[in-house]
Amino acid sequence: MVSPHILQVALPVPLPIIFDYLAPQAAPDIPEGSRVLVPFGRKKMVGVVVGKTGHSEVPAGRLLAVLDVLDGGEPLLDTKLIELLRWCWMYYKHAPGEVIASALPPALRRAKGSLPGCVLHYSLTGEGAERLKEPAGRAPVQFEMLGALAAGPLSGTLLMGIGSQWRKTLAALMDQGWVESLPAPADRPQISPGPNLKLDQQKAVDPILASRGGFSCHLLDGVTGSGKTEVYLHAIEKVISEGRQALVLVPEIGLTPQLLRRFRSRLGLEPAIIHSGLAAGERLDAWATARSGRAALVVGTRSALFTPMPRLGIIILDEEHDASFKQQDGFRYSARDIAVKRAAELDIPVILGSATPSLESLRNAVEGKYIWHRLRERATDAPLPAWRVLDMRQQSTFHGLSAIALEAIGEALEKGEQVMVFLNRRGYAPVLMCQQCGWHGSCERCDAHLTWHRSMGRLCCHHCGAQKPAPLLCPECRADALTGAGEGTQQLEEALEKRFPRFPVLRFDRDRTSRKGVMEQQLEQVRKGDPCLLVGTQMLAKGHHFPAVTLVVIVNIDQALYSADYRALERMGQMIQQVAGRAGRMEKTGTVILQTLHPDHAALELLLSQGYEVYARWLLQERQLAGLPPAGYQALLRAEAHDRSLAENFLDDAARAFPPGETRVYGPMPAIMERISGRSRMYLVVQGASRSALHRQVDHWLPGLRKLPSARKVRWAIDIDPQEL
Ligand code: ADP
Ligand code: ZN
Ligand code: ZN
Numbered sequence: 001m002v003s004p005h006i007l008q009v010a011l012p013v014p015l016p017i018i019f020d021y022l023a024p025q026a027a028p029d030i031p032e033g034s035r036v037l038v039p040f041g042r043k044k045m046v047g048v049v050v051g052k053t054g055h056s057e058v059p060a061g062r063l064l065a066v067l068d069v070l071d072g073g074e075p076l077l078d079t080k081l082i083e084l085l086r087w088c089w090m091y092y093k094h095a096p097g098e099v100i101a102s103a104l105p106p107a108l109r110r111a112k113g114s115l116p117g118c119v120l121h122y123s124l125t126g127e128g129a130e131r132l133k134e135p136a137g138r139a140p141v142q143f144e145m146l147g148a149l150a151a152g153p154l155s156g157t158l159l160m161g162i163g164s165q166w167r168k169t170l171a172a173l174m175d176q177g178w179v180e181s182l183p184a185p186a187d188r189p190q191i192s193p194g195p196n197l198k199l200d201q202q203k204a205v206d207p208i209l210a211s212r213g214g215f216s217c218h219l220l221d222g223v224t225g226s227g228k229t230e231v232y233l234h235a236i237e238k239v240i241s242e243g244r245q246a247l248v249l250v251p252e253i254g255l256t257p258q259l260l261r262r263f264r265s266r267l268g269l270e271p272a273i274i275h276s277g278l279a280a281g282e283r284l285d286a287w288a289t290a291r292s293g294r295a296a297l298v299v300g301t302r303s304a305l306f307t308p309m310p311r312l313g314i315i316i317l318d319e320e321h322d323a324s325f326k327q328q329d330g331f332r333y334s335a336r337d338i339a340v341k342r343a344a345e346l347d348i349p350v351i352l353g354s355a356t357p358s359l360e361s362l363r364n365a366v367e368g369k370y371i372w373h374r375l376r377e378r379a380t381d382a383p384l385p386a387w388r389v390l391d392m393r394q395q396s397t398f399h400g401l402s403a404i405a406l407e408a409i410g411e412a413l414e415k416g417e418q419v420m421v422f423l424n425r426r427g428y429a430p431v432l433m434c435q436q437c438g439w440h441g442s443c444e445r446c447d448a449h450l451t452w453h454r455s456m457g458r459l460c461c462h463h464c465g466a467q468k469p470a471p472l473l474c475p476e477c478r479a480d481a482l483t484g485a486g487e488g489t490q491q492l493e494e495a496l497e498k499r500f501p502r503f504p505v506l507r508f509d510r511d512r513t514s515r516k517g518v519m520e521q522q523l524e525q526v527r528k529g530d531p532c533l534l535v536g537t538q539m540l541a542k543g544h545h546f547p548a549v550t551l552v553v554i555v556n557i558d559q560a561l562y563s564a565d566y567r568a569l570e571r572m573g574q575m576i577q578q579v580a581g582r583a584g585r586m587e588k589t590g591t592v593i594l595q596t597l598h599p600d601h602a603a604l605e606l607l608l609s610q611g612y613e614v615y616a617r618w619l620l621q622e623r624q625l626a627g628l629p630p631a632g633y634q635a636l637l638r639a640e641a642h643d644r645s646l647a648e649n650f651l652d653d654a655a656r657a658f659p660p661g662e663t664r665v666y667g668p669m670p671a672i673m674e675r676i677s678g679r680s681r682m683y684l685v686v687q688g689a690s691r692s693a694l695h696r697q698v699d700h701w702l703p704g705l706r707k708l709p710s711a712r713k714v715r716w717a718i719d720i721d722p723q724e725l
Helices: 081-090 096-101 125-131 140-149 165-176 199-213 228-241 258-266 280-292 301-306 335-346 359-366 403-413 489-499 516-527 569-581 602-610 612-624 644-656 691-706 711-714
Strands: 004-008 018-022 036-039 044-052 119-125 180-184 216-222 245-247 273-274 295-302 312-318 349-354 369-373 386-389 418-421 431-434 451-452 458-460 467-469 480-484 503-509 533-536 549-554 591-596 631-642 664-676 679-688 717-722
Touching: 004 036, 004 096, 018 036, 036 280, 044 081, 044 096, 081 096, 081 301, 081 335, 081 717, 119 140, 125 140, 140 165, 140 180, 165 180, 199 216, 199 349, 199 369, 216 228, 216 359, 228 245, 228 258, 228 312, 228 335, 228 349, 228 369, 228 679, 245 301, 258 295, 258 516, 273 280, 295 301, 301 335, 301 591, 312 335, 335 349, 359 369, 359 612, 386 602, 403 418, 403 549, 403 591, 431 451, 489 503, 489 533, 503 516, 549 569, 569 591, 569 602, 569 612, 591 602, 602 612, 631 644, 631 691, 644 664, 644 679, 644 711, 679 691, 691 717
Parallel strands: 216 349, 216 369, 245 295, 245 312, 273 295, 312 349, 386 591, 418 533, 418 549, 503 533, 549 591
Antiparallel strands: 004 018, 004 044, 036 044, 119 180, 431 480, 451 458, 458 467, 631 679, 631 717, 664 679
């Protein structure tokens, strides 16, 4: 028998290929998951071994050998994870090397990067403790760091906030012999008890805990404030106290400071945090602690899903309906779906939590594939908010706000309460236009208006990022007649400041909170509970608890009612429900005012009178009738080119080449927003009632597409289970 000495290596190139290399003679036994350095063309590249074989398609004489085995031959990814990633590249039909790369922190995608040695903790020496007894003297920052260490050893991450140069400060303290470093121990959680669970929370926790021996998927469907986080905490507590690890995925780390604080204080540990906003070194450290098993709890965004965790005991996805769990470019995967897959392969439970479950998860719950836990009351006994729909037809408005809404805002503020005004549009005005000739600012590269950011004096495209100075006179007719049409959050902020000068107005949108610390600072001010106005985009609808907010005004959601995207109504329902969920968290009843030009729209009426679940089930029925996901299955073949006809030609060729079977192909059609950054975007929809038939046909289809001459003139990609049209 020939021994399998040929290594199958995944390389980070956009090709649907795994490459064969000869194992080095000195070390023929390289395990799966190891990083290797290989020759590739004229370059060297880092790849990951994903298998072995005794036979290669490449003639023996032309097989190249691995140049080097990295990380001392220690495999970085375990076999289970490689298996999961293999499933991913087959299912999503994406280049294996790029799929594998997504499981490595960026620092390890290069040959230079290496697995950090042992993570260090820093602790006070006896002399350091003596030094602390003296006055701070001339090195207050050093003294502060010593003080921080007095309570016990800390990791570098926790020292980071001290002074502006914590590494230097730390080095100085170590030079003096006041601080020493030790290998970091595994997390030893110190759990503090939480509140006694309510009956429906207990009814969720019990079966989740009972299911620890194997795979099960739990849909934790609970309105905001119903105590879902408390359920997560109980599950995590149990899992980590047994020495296993927990993985929590959230939509956006920046929006979860409150959640992290709760994890820290209740579990008595520092979660390893993984997201794409981290510096390479920080991300590598967090990844390595998770991989070594020392981190009991890992919290991260979508990409943290692939973190190797040797003792993973539970996966939790918070806000599972959130669109950010689907990656929209490159390797277009659904972190939600893969989380369920990963749990199934590891035989562990997974919890999907949301106040507004996605139709996908709801359907699985209705069909009994997921265990459905409903929390319908608020854990604090706060009543659910009351709705008020304002018919905006023939209403005069003040910067988009009706007189009734303004009056209600004034009343709430006067009573010492907080008010939230929600508008999903940042900037000052969505359009700058000329009242004389009708000119309006539009992006040259996208099918979009330029948003007027008045304070910066600029026109910005929210799709491609293009910016230019806002003209003072009309570029077309030179009239001094430019004015903003419609409202953005900046305009609301300004208008509300004018109207309610005695109350602070805090704006929450990407423009405002991109500056470091602003988010935290504003949240802190809201937490104090004094009357104020919060103005913001969907950022306000995510994750936060605003107990003193008693009134929510939703300025305008009308675009969603008549969108060409069949998911628009689902998203609208989720957004309205999520925004409303922020109101009246304490003992006070909240009110939600919704301004619309379509107060009689059937969908809106159903949502407001029957609530999200009934609404979502109705949407599900509609999808069923149309054979649309999740009742049917879809893939998109996306193509883009500067010249629309090139994209169209390729898609026409592709449609003709689609293999016969029960899955059908429709199109080509333009994307809802056809032009972005100067490129025309078009797609074919592949749709059918059977997932396996769809995959079979698409698998037959793709190899031929790569050979089409028209394919070379476009950028194209396949998107399985697409979320955006
Ligand atoms: P969700 O995650 O569903 O929004 P949380 O778990 O954050 O809900 O709970 C909302 C509020 O209710 C929090 O302040 C939390 O501390 C409190 N809470 C949760 N469960 C209970 C309980 N069983 N008893 C008392 N208070 C609770
Ligand atoms: Zn003009
Ligand atoms: Zn643009």
